[in-house]
Amino acid sequence: MFLAIRELLHAKLRYSLIGLIMILIAVLIFIISGLAKGLSADNASAIQHLNADxxxxxxxxxxxxxxxxxxxxxxxxxxxxxxxxxxxxxxxxxxxxxxxxxxxxxxxxxxxxxxxxxxxxxxxxxxxxxxxxxxxxxxxxxxxxxxxxxxxxxxxxxxxxxxxxxxxxxxxxxxxxxxxxxxxxxxxxxxxxxxxxxxxxxxxxxxxxSKSDVLQGIPSYSQEQASLNMMIVFLFVIAAFVLAVFFYVITMQKTSQLGVLRALGSQTAYIISSLLVQVILISIVCIAIAIGVTYGINLVLPEDMPFVMSTGNMIQASALLLAVSVIGSLVSLYQVVKVDPVEAIEGGD
Incomplete structure (x- = not known):
């Protein structure tokens, strides 16, 4: 934890840029999710809330x-x-x-x-x-x-x-x-x-x-939801690739430092846990900021725009985004495992 936080404070600009990218992707995911939920309600809320089995x-x-x-x-x-x-x-x-x-x-x-x-x-x-x-x-x-x-x-x-x-x-x-x-x-x-x-x-x-079966029979309902859900899935995939590339490049730049740590006796598990803490901390902070930004955008949207921000929907999207961030960092974690202390130190000379 100490190593992770110290590095975040030392390379503020580098991690701020990563955070900015992540915030923008998260805001886009939240907005499209809200539109999908809003269009669903605008098209079929009377059926969704129908008091019938x-x-x-x-x-x-x-x-x-x-x-x-x-x-x-x-x-x-x-x-x-x-x-x-x-x-x-x-x-x-x-x-x-x-x-x-x-x-x-x-x-x-x-x-x-x-x-x-x-x-x-x-x-x-x-x-x-x-x-x-x-x-x-x-x-x-x-x-x-x-x-x-x-x-x-x-x-x-x-x-x-x-x-x-x-x-x-x-x-x-x-x-x-x-x-x-x-x-x-x-x-x-x-x-x-x-x-x-x-x-x-x-x-x-x-x-x-069932009511869910009836919803699929409403003209344009399934097409609207399929299109928006496909966009959301692609955004999660893009987020995973972008974060994977960023953390891989950063890890490659730190190869010599990682080699020194290994040579001084630091366990691989300790270094990996530090990188995971970094990813999780950045993700949590960025997701929290993105939620705030999305709520702000919601306040200025026209009243007749079908946009719904439900707590359950936000929690689900946030959890998926956090999971995607961790998955995207796995490539850089592999790089840590295969670092050879001698080669890393010689390569940094």
Whole structure:
């Protein structure tokens, strides 16, 4: 530890440059991770937060909710099936909403279900609808001027509806979700909660999917996430190569000093542990700075940009980056092991 810290303090410029490179790579990884998380939530948070174990949809529609159409009687059939504890209908329609008396339209996703059922999220402002003429909206619609008590209309619907309350983080296909009663419409899915295995004879007539399976069927969801995740993987690989090259060059420059240490009786394990301490200290400091920089960038990003910084996501990315840094330093550690004290000292003369 003493040797590692002393060398860091002695060659401040050299290690500061390495640190700067690492900070920039870490910030880029954190930003892309936040965008991936944000786009995922913007595209499917209403499904991610759905209070259901599985969704039952029509067979043969390639897991796409909006292509599935089931008769309303399916809800009752599912409720009477062995292993099913609770059921709720789910109707999804893409539409546009406008406040009566204004010309402004907002693209929305209409989620039709039992407004007193388990699929309706908690209200953060206002109250749950008390009758079929009331709806609840995602709070992102506040930016479009929609408020509790407003009367809104939807394209394709003749009736007008009153906004009774707002919910948060409810979006589907990059549009805010509005929860409403849509009794009489053909449903897209039956959300089910289970307390055991579902009767195979019943499930065989439908596709019973987990929420993660349903997410993959949302248009553009898997493509967006695959592209961003590929960028993140490449950044980790780049980080490993860059750090490997830096520490290898630095170790080569210190060959004569390492030879002297070996000649004076320093154990190889001690030298290796000192280099590892250097790598870990630099990595921890740089990752901490990168997290601070990323939080600062998050504060100045536009409100409508889909960017999510979750604690779990940051911890996971930080741990991977630390692991990649240590792995990247292994090449230089090999160089330490094969140093010959006599050759190293003679080479430095």
């Amino acid at each position: 599985n969704l039952m949809i029509e067979s043969g529609v390639e897991q796409e909710l909006t292509k599935s159409f089931l008769p309303e009687s399916t809800v009752e059939e599912a409720a009477q099936t062995k292993g099913v504890k609770d059921t709720s209908p789910l109707v999804i329609r893409m539409s546009s909403a406008s406040v009566e008396g204004t010309d402004q339209n907002s693209d929305v996703a209409l989620f039709g279900t039992d407004l007193q059922g388990t699929l309706v999220p908690d209200v953060i402002q206002g109250e749950r609808p008390a009758n079929p003429d009331e709806v609840m909206a995602d709070d992102s619609l506040k930016k479009d001027g929609i408020e509790v008590g407003d009367t809104i209309t939807f394209s394709g619907h003749d009736a007008a509806y009153t906004v009774s309350g707002f919910v948060e983080n409810q979006r589907f296909s990059h549009a805010p979700v509005i929860y409403m009663d849509m009794a009489g419409d053909k449903i897209n899915a039956v959300a089910i909660q289970t307390d055991g295995e579902i009767d195979d004879n019943f499930a065989g007539h439908f596709d019973v999917l």
